[in-house]
Amino acid sequence: MKKLLLGSIVGGIILFVWSWLAWTLVPIHSDTIQNINNEEAVVTAMSVNMDKKGVYVFPAMPTTHDQNAVDEYNQKYQQGPVGMIIYDPQGGDPMPPSQMIIGIILDILAAFIAGWFLSRSTAAASSYLGRVVFCGMLGIFLALLSHIVNWNWMNYPLDYTTAWTLDTIIGWILAGLGIAAIIKIPKTAEA
Numbered sequence: 001m002k003k004l005l006l007g008s009i010v011g012g013i014i015l016f017v018w019s020w021l022a023w024t025l026v027p028i029h030s031d032t033i034q035n036i037n038n039e040e041a042v043v044t045a046m047s048v049n050m051d052k053k054g055v056y057v058f059p060a061m062p063t064t065h066d067q068n069a070v071d072e073y074n075q076k077y078q079q080g081p082v083g084m085i086i087y088d089p090q091g092g093d094p095m096p097p098s099q100m101i102i103g104i105i106l107d108i109l110a111a112f113i114a115g116w117f118l119s120r121s122t123a124a125a126s127s128y129l130g131r132v133v134f135c136g137m138l139g140i141f142l143a144l145l146s147h148i149v150n151w152n153w154m155n156y157p158l159d160y161t162t163a164w165t166l167d168t169i170i171g172w173i174l175a176g177l178g179i180a181a182i183i184k185i186p187k188t189a190e191a
Contacts, residue, residue: 147161
């Protein structure tokens, strides 16, 4: 259990540091989030029409199964534009300390789960490289179930999806370097 906890802390710190690097020094996320032209007018329109924190989509999805409403939605969607807005009318500190604390806790928890899976797999008794690959495969699994799913179902742009996919996979390979060094099961002696 000590090795699992230590591996979780090391892996979580590596994930956290990698995330900082991926957003600040490594150009993975460059130009994947766009600024809005005429921002003030758009923000004013949003504040008038969107009164609470949430995820908004346009065109508005039909709230009934009425065929006319569905046809109207389909026509608007085909004509475009289409989009999704994550909106908070309140604003606040762009990077509060609480966000950083929650971020590292989440990374440590994720590394704990990865370490727990690793410690119960045959990869734990394999080579160091095998254990790192195991963690890297978890990164691929996570990217498939989050970023690539959003690209498919929610129409996320390919460059944004690619950046997040690379970020996730690289992060888990790097975390795997730390986790795999600590969480291992000695091979049993052959009889």
